[in-house]
Amino acid sequence: MHTRTKLLGVLALAAGLSVAAPLQAKTFKFAFQGDVASMDPYALAENFSSSFHHNIHEPLVRYDSKLQIQPALAVSWSIVNPTTWRFKLREGVKFHNGNAFTADDVVFSFKRGKSEGADMGSFVNGIVEAKKVDDLTVDIVTTAPNPILLNTIAPFYMMDKEWAEKNGAEKPVNLAKKVENFATLNANGTGPFKLVSREPGVKTVLSVNNDWWDKANQKFNVTEVVMTPIGSDATRTAALLSGELDLIFPAPVQDVERINSSGVAKALQGPELRTIFLGMDQSRDELLYSSVKGKNPLKDVRVRQAFYQAIDEGAIIKKVMRGAATPAALLLAPGLGGFNAALNKRLPYDPAKAKELLAAAGYPDGFEIQMDCPNDRYVNDEQICQVVVAMLAQVGVKVNLLAQTKSKFFDKLKVHDVSFYLLGWIPDDQDAGSVIAHLMVPQADGGLPWNGGDYGNAKVTELSKMITSEIDQAKRQGMIDEAFSMVQKDVGYIPLHQQALSWAVKNGVTVAQRADNALHYWYINIE
Amino acid sequence: MVAFILSRVLQAFIVMLGVAMIAFSLFNYVGDPISNLVGIQTSAEKREQLRESLGLNDPAPVQFARFISRTVQFEFGISYQQKRSVSSIIAERMPATLELSFVSALLALFIGIPMGVYTALNRNSWLSHAMLSLSLVGVSLPTFLIGIMLIFVFAVQLHALPSFGRGQVVDLGFWTTGFLTASGLKALIMPSITLALFQMTLIMRLVRSEMLEVLRTDYIKFARARGLTRRTVNFGYALMNTLVPVITITGLQLGSIIAFAIITETVFQWPGMGLMFIQAIAEVDIPVMSTYLMLIACFFVIINLIVDLLYYFVDPRLRVDRGW
Numbered sequence: 037m038h039t040r041t042k043l044l045g046v047l048a049l050a051a052g053l054s055v056a057a058p059l060q061a062k063t064f065k066f067a068f069q070g071d072v073a074s075m076d077p078y079a080l081a082e083n084f085s086s087s088f089h090h091n092i093h094e095p096l097v098r099y100d101s102k103l104q105i106q107p108a109l110a111v112s113w114s115i116v117n118p119t120t121w122r123f124k125l126r127e128g129v130k131f132h133n134g135n136a137f138t139a140d141d142v143v144f145s146f147k148r149g150k151s152e153g154a155d156m157g158s159f160v161n162g163i164v165e166a167k168k169v170d171d172l173t174v175d176i177v178t179t180a181p182n183p184i185l186l187n188t189i190a191p192f193y194m195m196d197k198e199w200a201e202k203n204g205a206e207k208p209v210n211l212a213k214k215v216e217n218f219a220t221l222n223a224n225g226t227g228p229f230k231l232v233s234r235e236p237g238v239k240t241v242l243s244v245n246n247d248w249w250d251k252a253n254q255k256f257n258v259t260e261v262v263m264t265p266i267g268s269d270a271t272r273t274a275a276l277l278s279g280e281l282d283l284i285f286p287a288p289v290q291d292v293e294r295i296n297s298s299g300v301a302k303a304l305q306g307p308e309l310r311t312i313f314l315g316m317d318q319s320r321d322e323l324l325y326s327s328v329k330g331k332n333p334l335k336d337v338r339v340r341q342a343f344y345q346a347i348d349e350g351a352i353i354k355k356v357m358r359g360a361a362t363p364a365a366l367l368l369a370p371g372l373g374g375f376n377a378a379l380n381k382r383l384p385y386d387p388a389k390a391k392e393l394l395a396a397a398g399y400p401d402g403f404e405i406q407m408d409c410p411n412d413r414y415v416n417d418e419q420i421c422q423v424v425v426a427m428l429a430q431v432g433v434k435v436n437l438l439a440q441t442k443s444k445f446f447d448k449l450k451v452h453d454v455s456f457y458l459l460g461w462i463p464d465d466q467d468a469g470s471v472i473a474h475l476m477v478p479q480a481d482g483g484l485p486w487n488g489g490d491y492g493n494a495k496v497t498e499l500s501k502m503i504t505s506e507i508d509q510a511k512r513q514g515m516i517d518e519a520f521s522m523v524q525k526d527v528g529y530i531p532l533h534q535q536a537l538s539w540a541v542k543n544g545v546t547v548a549q550r551a552d553n554a555l556h557y558w559y560i561n562i563e
Numbered sequence: 564m565v566a567f568i569l570s571r572v573l574q575a576f577i578v579m580l581g582v583a584m585i586a587f588s589l590f591n592y593v594g595d596p597i598s599n600l601v602g603i604q605t606s607a608e609k610r611e612q613l614r615e616s617l618g619l620n621d622p623a624p625v626q627f628a629r630f631i632s633r634t635v636q637f638e639f640g641i642s643y644q645q646k647r648s649v650s651s652i653i654a655e656r657m658p659a660t661l662e663l664s665f666v667s668a669l670l671a672l673f674i675g676i677p678m679g680v681y682t683a684l685n686r687n688s689w690l691s692h693a694m695l696s697l698s699l700v701g702v703s704l705p706t707f708l709i710g711i712m713l714i715f716v717f718a719v720q721l722h723a724l725p726s727f728g729r730g731q732v733v734d735l736g737f738w739t740t741g742f743l744t745a746s747g748l749k750a751l752i753m754p755s756i757t758l759a760l761f762q763m764t765l766i767m768r769l770v771r772s773e774m775l776e777v778l779r780t781d782y783i784k785f786a787r788a789r790g791l792t793r794r795t796v797n798f799g800y801a802l803m804n805t806l807v808p809v810i811t812i813t814g815l816q817l818g819s820i821i822a823f824a825i826i827t828e829t830v831f832q833w834p835g836m837g838l839m840f841i842q843a844i845a846e847v848d849i850p851v852m853s854t855y856l857m858l859i860a861c862f863f864v865i866i867n868l869i870v871d872l873l874y875y876f877v878d879p880r881l882r883v884d885r886g887w
Contacts, residue, residue: 047701067727070842070845071842072645073645073646074645074646076646080600080601081601081605155600155601155605157601157606157609158605161606190825194567208646209641209646216641216646216647216648216651220645220646220647221647235655235834236645236647236652236655236730237645237656237834237838237839237842238729238834239728264725264727264728264832266832267829267832267838267841267842267845268829268830268832270711270714270830271711271714271726271727271830271831271832273720274714274715274719274726274727275718275726275727277719278714278718278719278722278725278726279722280718280725280726280727412845441845442598443595443598443846443847446595446598447595447598450607484607484643485607490768501698533737544579549881
């Protein structure tokens with residue numbers, strides 16, 4: 037009895053203390069399905085890693101929660117000549133170790149981002165160099181006029197030159213050289229959070245940076261962030277429902293209802309910027325995987341349109357995605373640069389019309405074709421493909437589904453070893469221009485491997501080149517619209533939907549869910 | 564004696580070489596590691612350059628020879644995904660797996676053996692029947708289902724145990740242990756039970772059938788007739804004679820506990836080598852995958868070698884047959 041009273045006393049005392057403490061620690065614990073590859077922000081250009089690094093490192097300009105560009109480490113910028121932009125840097129910014137942020141760091145960062153071993157290709161490829169003008173001014177020189185330079189460099193974060201040189205991390209890890217790198221496990225940025233500890237694949241802990249330059253506008257009360265990777269969907273959901281986590285990312289679509297009815301947490305869903313679509317081989321004279329020999333039925337626009345109209349996207353969204361998707365008619369999501377809602381109208385679902393079109397094209401009894409599909413890349417990717425198979429069977433096209441792991445799938449796609457496939461796309465720079473360049477220019481015209489069906493239209497190719505360097509935004513939008521309309525007319529692709537972002541948060545925790553699926557800790561509040 | 568050991572070591576060596584070959588040839592079918600090394604918008608030339616610098620364009624025999632020569636020098640390369648040396652990743656992950664396997668093996672032994680003895684001695688009691696039916700569950704339900712059920716009951720419903728992870732661990736420099744903190748011990752409960760369940764039921768059934776066999780023998784009847792106490796007969800004579808095969812099986816099972824930890828580790832996000840292996844497969848991290856396979860093969864080979872040597876000491880007939 038005596039010990040129990042003592043214990044109670046201690047508990048009461050502890051409770052009293054924590055109430056009295058002026059700054060209560062607010063720890064935000066969350067789980068992602070995987071882990072960040074490295075603490076080095078230049079190691080891998082991938083959505084989740086990039087959004088994670090942004091909490092520690094910062095770019096010259098950043099996106100706000102509505103995806104609008106706003107000043108970050110640069111306060112203002114101007115165009116000196118079409119290929120040179122001048123950035124005025126923010127004064128008094130300090131790295132976590134106390135070093136001052138200056139033009140030297142910017143010059144160093146761009147050099148490092150372009151070095152061997154860095155995977156910052158699309159962000160820095162078009163940049164010749166960063167030149168120091170004075171301590172707080174840099175010029176960024178591009179190879180060609182770049183209308184979306186700000187978007188291009190928004191995911192490119194600044195590192196500390198002194199720190200990197202002192203620790204032998206001037207370049208990211210080069211796998212061929214087989215040496216480790218200090219920056220793989222350590223980080224030193226200017227951002228609102230500092231890296232406290234890092235156990236790859238186990239736990240990463242961040243704490244708030246009280247000397248953050250944007251402290252005056254601070255909108256969060258989190259003081260510590262603990263990130264754990266949890267690969268198993270069931271375990272991730274269980275950990276949220278048992279109260280061990282504040283947020284899970286992604287919340288498995290099949291568990292959303294359970295989470296919402298649990299009373300302890302709720303799912304947050306919104307449209308993501310990634311578009312899921314179907315591609316078709318339109319260049320070979322004979323399909324690699326089809327019963328039709330001697331010709332390629334998919335070269336006929338009527339057949340492509342028949343495929344399009346035979347697919348009931350409404351049913352896919354309702355049954356497979358359980359409502360967590362928005363139908364798409366463009367390979368560009370609402371909210372991205374160059375999106376035009378007027379063009380985002382899908383062809384209606386019309387199996388009778390599809391049959392007619394097939395008959396007109398000379399395939400009244402349909403034909404056989406193979407479909408390649410990843411099974412671990414997008415939300416319910418394999419199930420979507422299964423439904424497409426069933427729907428095409430309705431109009432007489434027999435589809436043999438080959439669902440495979442993403443690495444195998446991408447191997448095949450990149451060498452165009454596919455006839456009919458499912459892919460998802462989100463442009464790194466949030467802009468239509470790169471969607472057109474990556475997916476709508478055939479390889480013969482300098483296109484990229486991601487155009488798996490080698491779709492091509494001379495006019496689109498021409499527009500693509502112009503879009504890349506057109507500075508006048510209105511003119512540029514006109515070109516983008518024209519290119520997208522042509523692709524729609526050609527039925528170059530069959531857009532399906534934008535899958536929903538799916539996070540789930542514990543009650544009492546508020547976060548900002550950005551449409552590019554970025555989770556930034558400086559928008560998190562815990563009651 | 565020396566010749567015997569040498570022949571076993573030679574066999575072990577051949578097995579390792581075989582495993583290395585299988586492991587290596589498997590990697591030609593897991594997909595292109597480059598896809599996971601760079602972002603989706605990295606150019607084709609850059610990819611080709613990387614492929615060349617990693618030696619992925621060389622003919623398979625050349626790659627295999629390089630793999631073997633590095634392995635022999637204990638040089639396992641740099642993880643494609645984590646960009647850190649594979650040996651340090653494994654050294655970090657090994658304690659978690661070994662602690663989990665160790666606790667599971669203890670659980671399996673110290674619960675499995677008494678249960679086996681009890682069910683053999685009290686064949687018709689309701690408790691024996693209950694244990695036997697329960698053991699059927701242990702053998703037939705897949706590990707991940709048991710794990711998820713435990714999580715659902717003890718973490719989500721009762722909030723009694725953590726659903727994932729290792730809890731607070733203490734770093735001893737060369738080893739991280741969860742044995743020294745309350746949260747570490749709590750985190751061990753569900754994963755170790757999940758992992759132990761199959762072995763536990765196996766040991767229980769093995770002990771039971773061996774025990775029933777022994778109880779029928781003449782020397783037990785004779786011991787009873789002499790008026791020895793039940794306890795002496797059951798534990799001193801019967802159990803001791805059943806333990807020899809049990810030890811053998813347990814020894815061999817220890818290897819599979821370590822290997823089977825993959826599923827349990829995935830369900831409980833237990834940061835051990837099994838989880839590391841699963842993550843490596845998803846990302847086509849070939850250096851990590853090959854090192855893990857070699858390591859597990861090595862465990863099996865060593866355990867087998869020890870068991871073989873134990874036979875030699877335990878069973879006098881082996882020695883007589885060889886004329887030593």
